[in-house]
Amino acid sequence: MSHGNTSQHKNKPGTLIGTLTKGLLPVFLIALTLIVLVRSGITDFLESGFPPVEELTYQRVAFPATGAIQVHLVNGGPEPVTIAQVIIDDAFWEYRASPSVSVERLGKAILDIPYPWVEGDPLNISVVSSTGLTFDHQVEVATLSPEVNATYLGIFTVLGIFVGVIPIFLGFLWLPFLAGITRDWQDCFLSFTIGLLMFLGIDATQETIGLTRQVASAFQGIAVMTLGVVVMYL
Numbered sequence: 001m002s003h004g005n006t007s008q009h010k011n012k013p014g015t016l017i018g019t020l021t022k023g024l025l026p027v028f029l030i031a032l033t034l035i036v037l038v039r040s041g042i043t044d045f046l047e048s049g050f051p052p053v054e055e056l057t058y059q060r061v062a063f064p065a066t067g068a069i070q071v072h073l074v075n076g077g078p079e080p081v082t083i084a085q086v087i088i089d090d091a092f093w094e095y096r097a098s099p100s101v102s103v104e105r106l107g108k109a110i111l112d113i114p115y116p117w118v119e120g121d122p123l124n125i126s127v128v129s130s131t132g133l134t135f136d137h138q139v140e141v142a143t144l145s146p147e148v149n150a151t152y153l154g155i156f157t158v159l160g161i162f163v164g165v166i167p168i169f170l171g172f173l174w175l176p177f178l179a180g181i182t183r184d185w186q187d188c189f190l191s192f193t194i195g196l197l198m199f200l201g202i203d204a205t206q207e208t209i210g211l212t213r214q215v216a217s218a219f220q221g222i223a224v225m226t227l228g229v230v231v232m233y234l
Contacts, residue, residue, distance in 0.1 A: 054081045056103070056127055056135040057216040062145040063117060071111040071125065071137075075103040076216020082130040088115055089124055106218055117142045 055077030062070040069088075075081050083101040086093050096112045103109045117123060123139040146152060178186060205225075212221025 053077050053079055054129050054131060054133050055217060056081055056083075056129070057214070058125075058135070058137040059108075061125065061137060061139055063142060064145055066144070067114060067116050069111075069113040069115050069117060069123075069125075071113065071127070073103065073109045073111065073127065073135075074216050075105055075107050075109075076218040078105060078218075080104050080107075083109065083111070083127055084130045085128040086111060086113060087126040087128065087134075088113065106216075119143060 055075065056073050057076050059072040059074050060070075062072070064070055071086075073083075081103045083097055083103065086095045093113055093115055098110050098112070100109070111127070119142065121142050123142050125137045125139065127135045129135070178189070208225050209222070212225060215221035215224075
């Protein structure tokens with residue numbers, strides 16, 4: 001009898017509201033603390049006295065036509081960046097910035113540079129901000145950038161079929177062979193497969209970590225990579 005009364009007491013609406021209040025109260029206090037911290041000007045005081053932090057990341061350098069270079073930039077820093085000059089191989093060159101020479105935080109800019117580049121030659125590109133900071137990028141080999149068309153889409157589709165589809169169906173042909181061997185040999189082949197997959201996973205992780213260095217710091221490349229791995233296993 002007392003057990004039933006206890007269950008009814010636990011299910012009362014007042015008890016549920018009290019539990020939710022206890023759970024949401026810390027969240028409300030944390031939000032209130034953050035609001036007070038931001039509006040009090042403490043963060044502005046900490047930032048004062050330090051030079052502005054500027055960061056421009058090269059997303060892509062394209063060669064759309066002979067005598068033309070197109071540089072894609074993104075501002076991954078906390079401060080706006082104003083592009084002042086462009087240097088190619090230690091020489092200043094004219095350029096046209098779109099949408100503007102002023103790049104806001106997480107904003108993008110495209111620089112169209114008329115430059116007589118030579119097929120196969122390397123290039124050193126530097127973008128100078130209004131504060132005098134330089135952002136350098138090296139092009140190993142200058143060559144005409146491919147255009148997305150039906151031919152390229154067809155080629156990559158065929159490559160995807162050969163790499164991702166055909167090997168799976170070829171693997172099914174091993175089923176009769178695996179069914180006819182002993183359990184010890186099956187474990188041996190499975191161990192080899194697991195080891196190969198672990199090697200590919202480690203190699204892919206190393207390659208990804210290397211690529212995260214080319215991502216603007218505001219996008220947190222390592223965090224995005226970790227999130228992708230976690231989501232993949234969910």
